Amino acid sequence: SAVISQKPSRDICQRGTSLTIQCQVDSQVTMMFWYRQQPGQSLTLIATANQGSEATYESGFVIDKFPISRPNLTFSTLTVSNMSPEDSSIYLCSVVVAGGPSKTQYFGPGTRLLVL
Amino acid sequence: RKEVEQDPGPFNVPEGATVAFNCTYSNSASQSFFWYRQDCRKEPKLLMSVYSSGNEDGRFTAQLNRASQYISLLIRDSKLSDSATYLCVVNGGGGQNFVFGPGTRLSVLP
Numbered sequence: 001s002a003v004i005s006q007k008p009s010r011d012i013c014q015r016g017t018s019l020t021i022q023c024q025v026d027s028q029v030t031m032m033f034w035y036r037q038q039p040g041q042s043l044t045l046i047a048t049a050n051q052g053s054e055a056t057y058e059s060g061f062v063i064d065k066f067p068i069s070r071p072n073l074t075f076s077t078l079t080v081s082n083m084s085p086e087d088s089s090i091y092l093c094s095v096v097v098a099g100g101p102s103k104t105q106y107f108g109p110g111t112r113l114l115v116l
Numbered sequence: 117r118k119e120v121e122q123d124p125g126p127f128n129v130p131e132g133a134t135v136a137f138n139c140t141y142s143n144s145a146s147q148s149f150f151w152y153r154q155d156c157r158k159e160p161k162l163l164m165s166v167y168s169s170g171n172e173d174g175r176f177t178a179q180l181n182r183a184s185q186y187i188s189l190l191i192r193d194s195k196l197s198d199s200a201t202y203l204c205v206v207n208g209g210g211g212q213n214f215v216f217g218p219g220t221r222l223s224v225l226p
Binding site: 092 | 162207
């Protein structure tokens with residue numbers, strides 16, 4: 001398994017500002033992801049955070065809006081840039097750990113963001 | 117068609133009832149299947165993996181039907197604490213991307 005922590009746990013921000021969310025894992029993992037979960041919705045994958053190279057973004061998400069860093073195998077950051085109220089959401093860091101016959105995905109506690 | 121589909125519910129059942137959820141997936145090459153549980157304002161947590169032969173963990177039974185491309189979750193003798201959203205998750209063949217269904221809300225009533 002993996003233990004994941006995120007900072008901050010929640011924040012209220014003004015539109016037009018940026019927020020950087022940190023994700024720390026207690027072990028080295030290859031696969032690390034950032035998800036968004038809007039109120040009442042399921043999870044949407046934003047991007048895969050690749051160690052040592054640029055993140056891989058899903059359709060509808062771009063690097064200018066959601067820059068991601070992955071300096072090592074235990075840490076990543078996601079920045080939500082030039083925020084608008086539509087960015088109000090829960091942002092979740094996730095890792096995939098291989099074990100036994102399949103891989104398993106674990107989630108951090110999430111960062112609850114409210115943009116005014 | 118969405119990659120993973122679930123009945124959003126809500127399913128409102130009395131304590132002690134048996135309830136079943138189904139989930140369908142569109143990618144026939146999918147290899148791994150999971151049920152996650154998400155409590156209100158919390159992150160998803162793995163409930164159980166779903167194996168081809170089906171598997172049981174206490175009151176929970178998961179089954180996979182590859183021919184019809186669906187997985188199921190059965191909860192017996194439901195408890196108040198089972199109230200949550202249950203997410204069906206599918207990992208595509210060879211890929212690292214886990215696709216989440218929209219979730220099924222369960223409310224167990226006293």
